[in-house]
Amino acid sequence: QKEVEQDPGPLSVPEGAIVSLNCTYSNSAFQYFMWYRQYSRKGPELLMYTYSSGNKEDGRFTAQVDKSSKYISLFIRDSQPSDSATYLCAMREYNFNKFYFGSGTKLNVKP
Amino acid sequence: GAGVSQSPSNKVTEKGKDVELRCDPISGHTALYWYRQRLGQGLEFLIYFQGNSAPDKSGLPSDRFSAERTGGSVSTLTIQRTQQEDSAVYLCASSLGGGVGQETQYFGPGTRLLVL
Numbered sequence: 001q002k003e004v005e006q007d008p009g010p011l012s013v014p015e016g017a018i019v020s021l022n023c024t025y026s027n028s029a030f031q032y033f034m035w036y037r038q039y040s041r042k043g044p045e046l047l048m049y050t051y052s053s054g055n056k057e058d059g060r061f062t063a064q065v066d067k068s069s070k071y072i073s074l075f076i077r078d079s080q081p082s083d084s085a086t087y088l089c090a091m092r093e094y095n096f097n098k099f100y101f102g103s104g105t106k107l108n109v110k111p
Numbered sequence: 112g113a114g115v116s117q118s119p120s121n122k123v124t125e126k127g128k129d130v131e132l133r134c135d136p137i138s139g140h141t142a143l144y145w146y147r148q149r150l151g152q153g154l155e156f157l158i159y160f161q162g163n164s165a166p167d168k169s170g171l172p173s174d175r176f177s178a179e180r181t182g183g184s185v186s187t188l189t190i191q192r193t194q195q196e197d198s199a200v201y202l203c204a205s206s207l208g209g210g211v212g213q214e215t216q217y218f219g220p221g222t223r224l225l226v227l
Contacts, residue, residue, distance in 0.1 A: 008151065032214075043115070043202055043218030044154070088153060097142065097214065098167060103153035 003027055006089055006102030015111050019076040023089035023102045026070065030091040030100070033065050035074045038086045038104065047087075048074065079109045113137070115219035117203050123225045124193055132188040132222045134203030142208030144216060145178055145188050148200045157201075160186065161208050193226045200224070 006023045013019055021035075032051045036044035048063040050056045056063045064073040072091075076083055086104040116135045124130050136143050141162045146154040156170040160180045171177070175193075180186040190197055200223050204216035 004153075006153070041220075043204070043220050045218065046215050049215065090154075097159055097161065097208075098156055098169070099144075099154075099216070100156070101146075101154040103151075 003100045004089060004091060004102045007105055008103055010106040010108055012108045012110060013079055015079060015081060015109055017079050017109070019079050019083070019107060019109075021074040021076075021087050021089075021105050021107070023072050023091075024070055025072075025091060025100075027093070027100075028067075028070065029093045030070075031094045032092050033063070033072050034090040034099075035061075035063055036088040036090060036101075038088060040085075044088055076107075079107075081109050081111050083107060084109050115203055115205050115217050117201075117219040117222050119222060120220065121223045121225075123227065125227055126195060127192055129189065129191045130193055130224065132190075132201050132203075132224070134186045134188070134205075134219060136184065136186070136203070136205030137217055138184075140205035140207055140217075141183065142206040142214070143180060143186050144204045144206075145186070146202045146204065147172075148202055148221070150199070154202065157188070190224075193224075195226045198224055198226045 035048045038044040053067045060077045062075040086106045088104045089102040090099045092099045118133045143160045145157040158178045159167040175191045178188045200221040202221045204218045206216045
């Protein structure tokens with residue numbers, strides 16, 4: 001079983017839709033959770049970072065963590081064509097610097 | 112300011128040859144990571160450097176892979192006797208390497224390696 005599971009998609013939505021991206025994980029020791037966005041032929045860039053259960057909002061993006069279910073989500077409101085990219089979740093344990101990444105979900109927002 | 116840079120951006124090599132991939136981290140970043148990303152896959156951790164500490168090599172897939180970091184700055188990932196399965200994008204990332212909030216990784220654009 002992989003440490004982090006993520007649906008690869010692709011996910012295709014119309015502009016303005018609410019997008020929900022999800023990851024599940026098996027290691028209950030994971031404490032820090034991140035979402036990265038990766039455009040084609042570019043390196044990933046950090047979108048959201050959280051270390052507690054609950055919601056964290058930043059503009060159109062909301063990260064949600066449910067440690068009891070080992071499940072994290074990223075919501076994108078009012079999605080734009082510029083949001084079209086691959087979204088990767090990542091996580092790590094408290095005192096370890098090794099990050100575990102999901103395989104990424106490819107999102108396409110149609111104008 | 113300058114971000115993480117990697118060279119070459121693309122590398123085509125023949126099976127059995129050695130390759131060296133270079134990463135220039137952001138100035139002042141003490142932590143440096145190498146990842147491998149196969150087509151359509153997520154990032155696979157290879158190795159982690161933090162300051163002068165011994166690197167965490169737990170992700171290196173075989174003894175054909177090695178990496179060094181000179182002077183706490185530039186890093187080189189070397190793959191010896193390349194195999195076709197080594198074809199992937201190799202990504203480097205750096206971070207401040209401190210406590211919570213300082214481990215945000217900044218990624219380079221990657222080196223696309225194709226082994227024929």
